Amino acid sequence: MKNRTITFKTPISIQETATIAGPKEGAGPLKDYYHNILENDVLGQKSFESAEIKIHTYTIKHMLNRAKLKENDIDCVFCGDLLDEIIGCNYTMREFDIAFMGLYNACATFGEALILGATMLDAGHMEKVICSTASHFSSAERKFRYPLELGSQRTPLSQWTVTGAGSTLLSKQDVSKIKITMATVGRVVDYGVSDANDMGAAMAPAAMDTLIAHFRDTGRKPDYYDLIATGDLGHSGSRLLQKLIKEKNIELNDNYTDCGILVYNRESQDVQQGGSGTGCCSLVFNSYIYTQLKRGKYKKILLVPTGALVSKISSLQGETIPAIAHAVAIEVL
Amino acid sequence: MKNRTITFKTPISIQETATIAGPKEGAGPLKDYYHNILENDVLGQKSFESAEIKIHTYTIKHMLNRAKLKENDIDCVFCGDLLDEIIGCNYTMREFDIAFMGLYNACATFGEALILGATMLDAGHMEKVICSTASHFSSAERKFRYPLELGSQRTPLSQWTVTGAGSTLLSKQDVSKIKITMATVGRVVDYGVSDANDMGAAMAPAAMDTLIAHFRDTGRKPDYYDLIATGDLGHSGSRLLQKLIKEKNIELNDNYTDCGILVYNRESQDVQQGGSGTGCCSLVFNSYIYTQLKRGKYKKILLVPTGALVSKISSLQGETIPAIAHAVAIEVL
Numbered sequence: 001m002k003n004r005t006i007t008f009k010t011p012i013s014i015q016e017t018a019t020i021a022g023p024k025e026g027a028g029p030l031k032d033y034y035h036n037i038l039e040n041d042v043l044g045q046k047s048f049e050s051a052e053i054k055i056h057t058y059t060i061k062h063m064l065n066r067a068k069l070k071e072n073d074i075d076c077v078f079c080g081d082l083l084d085e086i087i088g089c090n091y092t093m094r095e096f097d098i099a100f101m102g103l104y105n106a107c108a109t110f111g112e113a114l115i116l117g118a119t120m121l122d123a124g125h126m127e128k129v130i131c132s133t134a135s136h137f138s139s140a141e142r143k144f145r146y147p148l149e150l151g152s153q154r155t156p157l158s159q160w161t162v163t164g165a166g167s168t169l170l171s172k173q174d175v176s177k178i179k180i181t182m183a184t185v186g187r188v189v190d191y192g193v194s195d196a197n198d199m200g201a202a203m204a205p206a207a208m209d210t211l212i213a214h215f216r217d218t219g220r221k222p223d224y225y226d227l228i229a230t231g232d233l234g235h236s237g238s239r240l241l242q243k244l245i246k247e248k249n250i251e252l253n254d255n256y257t258d259c260g261i262l263v264y265n266r267e268s269q270d271v272q273q274g275g276s277g278t279g280c281c282s283l284v285f286n287s288y289i290y291t292q293l294k295r296g297k298y299k300k301i302l303l304v305p306t307g308a309l310v311s312k313i314s315s316l317q318g319e320t321i322p323a324i325a326h327a328v329a330i331e332v333l
Numbered sequence: 334m335k336n337r338t339i340t341f342k343t344p345i346s347i348q349e350t351a352t353i354a355g356p357k358e359g360a361g362p363l364k365d366y367y368h369n370i371l372e373n374d375v376l377g378q379k380s381f382e383s384a385e386i387k388i389h390t391y392t393i394k395h396m397l398n399r400a401k402l403k404e405n406d407i408d409c410v411f412c413g414d415l416l417d418e419i420i421g422c423n424y425t426m427r428e429f430d431i432a433f434m435g436l437y438n439a440c441a442t443f444g445e446a447l448i449l450g451a452t453m454l455d456a457g458h459m460e461k462v463i464c465s466t467a468s469h470f471s472s473a474e475r476k477f478r479y480p481l482e483l484g485s486q487r488t489p490l491s492q493w494t495v496t497g498a499g500s501t502l503l504s505k506q507d508v509s510k511i512k513i514t515m516a517t518v519g520r521v522v523d524y525g526v527s528d529a530n531d532m533g534a535a536m537a538p539a540a541m542d543t544l545i546a547h548f549r550d551t552g553r554k555p556d557y558y559d560l561i562a563t564g565d566l567g568h569s570g571s572r573l574l575q576k577l578i579k580e581k582n583i584e585l586n587d588n589y590t591d592c593g594i595l596v597y598n599r600e601s602q603d604v605q606q607g608g609s610g611t612g613c614c615s616l617v618f619n620s621y622i623y624t625q626l627k628r629g630k631y632k633k634i635l636l637v638p639t640g641a642l643v644s645k646i647s648s649l650q651g652e653t654i655p656a657i658a659h660a661v662a663i664e665v666l
Contacts, residue, residue, distance in 0.1 A: 002405050002408070002430075002431075002432075004408075004432050006458040006459075007458075009456075009457065046650070047650055049646065049647075049650070050650075072335050075335070075337075076518055080437070083644070083646075084417040084418070084644045084645070084646065085415075085417070085437065085439065085642065085643065085644040085647075086437050087642070087643075087644040087646065087647050090521060090642035090655050091642075091647070091652070091655065093520070093521040093655075094521045094523050094655045096520075096521075097335075097520060098335075098520060099335075099337050099518035099519065099520050100438075100518075100519065100520055100521055100657060101436075101438070101445055101448075101449065101518070102436065102437045102438045102442075102445070102642075102657075103434075103435065103436060103437065104413070104418065104419050104435045104436065104437045105433075105434070105435045106418065109435075112434055112435070115434075116434065116449055116452075119449075119452060119453055119456050119458060120452055120456075122456045122458075123342075123452050123453075123455045123456035124342065125339040125340075125452060125455070126339075185409055185432035185433075185434070186432065186433065187426070187429075187430060187431060187432050187433055188423060188426040188427045188429075188433055190427050309418065309420070309423035309435075310418065310420075311416070311417045311418040311420040312417070313382065313416075313417065313420065314382075314418075314420050314424070317379070317380055317382070317383075319424070322423050322424065322426075322427045324433060324435075
């Protein structure tokens with residue numbers, strides 16, 4: 001099998017992170033870890049798309065402030081979102097005098113951004129880059145599913161798109177003990193799931209494919225990591241992943257979870273299978289997981305953002321849902 | 334000013350290219366340079382989007398055949414297109430057992446792909462990657478403008494989205510004299526153009542911004558290059574670029590052209606300002622320009638793919654059109 005895992009010659013420092021969480025996310029179990037929580041998710045904008053742009057813009061600006069850096073200190077921003085033509089990122093990046101690489105691997109985009117950003121630093125071509133993704137429940141819901149005004153009933157296997165953004169500042173310099181050490185690049189996997197309301201089932205096989213490649217390429221076992229966190233498989237998707245990968249003789253047990261599970265309280269927040277969206281794993285990683293890495297609770301984690309490569313048109317044209325997942329190993333060295 | 338130019342430590346070899354042109358493109362001035370020309374642009378598919386996927390898939394397969402390589406020889410494909418969620422690439426990559434990085438910088442995506450692909454090789458993480466983009470007139474027209482069935486009259490400043498795809502195989506090994514030596518990464522530029530039928534005017538300032546950065550960072554002058562080719566500014570956009578950049582004391586003269594100008598015969602093909610689309614510069618570069626590099630007609634070229642970062646929603650919401658351009662220096666060494 002082809003090796004799909006990159007080992008960075010110089011482990012890449014995570015210098016700083018920043019997050020903004022929506023009101024629902026801010027009322028969830030991770031509320032104490034977010035850098036900012038919105039009181040309302042429209043921010044006085046005329047559209048949900050404009051609100052998403054504001055959230056993403058403020059997140060990047062907030063991180064520059066936290067890191068005491070100016071735009072001119074950043075070589076490039078690698079970012080993406082769920083909107084058509086990643087239009088949110090396009091307008092977000094209009095606010096910054098920084099080079100821009102637009103990415104789209106759906107909800108796996110944050111993993112793609114970390115891999116490409118770290119590679120650019122590892123190649124010695126840049127000094128500091130920002131990897132960032134955002135999503136907004138209301139802009140995603142009306143884009144991929146139904147107008148909110150319809151008040152459509154949500155199906156049992158659906159997930160709740162996270163309103164929020166998370167940004168990670170990577171540095172070529174050895175400025176932090178928390179490093180990106182390895183990454184496994186995903187490929188497109190399609191098991192024939194066609195229910196656009198069951199993204200977890202569509203993405204679980206892609207997560208399995210990338211995890212198997214990661215363990216095969218690195219010789220590591222799941223228990224090497226203190227935490228293995230998929231991006232947004234949600235409750236049912238995560239169980240499906242554990243079931244599928246067990247058939248391949250790999251056990252994901254107590255050290256495995258999913259950012260879409262962590263972000264909401266399923267009992268009290270009525271989110272069906274949990275969180276999803278390009279902002280899901282970037283919000284959770286850049287707040288809760290990064291904090292636990294700093295505190296030493298975790299020393300070795302594997303972040304596996306998962307993306308359903310679907311569009312509203314492809315679903316209407318009767319296509320199945322391909323998916324992809326990228327794995328990024330982050331370790332305290 | 335911030336340096337935005339990358340110099341590859343080891344110039345990256347362009348090992349092979351492949352192109353498929355639509356019928357209209359195949360009747361244009363570059364017909365003798367395309368590897369394949371379609372007799373019809375639907376390929377027996379149920380939708381234009383499905384046809385675009387076939388075109389892109391066949392282009393990548395054709396290049397693997399030309400290079401006598403198997404999927405397992407390729408480390409990653411960096412690709413993008415104009416469809417929502419780059420859905421064309423998602424389904425194209427479902428056909429290949431190869432790692433996938435989805436990109437979106439609109440019609441500048443081919444430049445982004447060359448930069449990120451070359452960086453991945455320069456970092457030593459991969460051996461061979463494919464950079465590829467595609468577009469289809471009919472899928473783009475009904476997505477960004479009007480249903481074809483409306484038979485809407487085209488405005489004088491509009492451009493014709495290229496039906497076609499172009500793929501470039503990059504190799505870490507020194508297998509070709511034709512190398513990617515440098516690249517200048519673009520940033521988002523918005524001069525306030527809001528006419529979605531005048532993309533050339535929206536993109537020209539971005540091309541200027543990147544060209545100025547490239548000449549500033551490298552100390553090179555326009556006459557260093559045998560050819561400077563922007564991606565898809567078209568006739569009016571190219572003239573606008575020349576006018577704008579002249580005010581900055583940079584002259585783009587006889588060695589300057591635009592892939593959107595080269596791809597059609599304006600007099601006989603009724604394409605208003607010329608070609609556009611993510612497939613425009615990848616089709617022209619991977620056929621005509623690459624052939625001229627092999628023949629020695631050109632020894633130093635600067636390819637500047639240009640992208641209008643617009644969506645149909647952003648236009649309807651009254652937004653202006655941000656744009657971006659990436660510059661890639663390709664030289665015979």
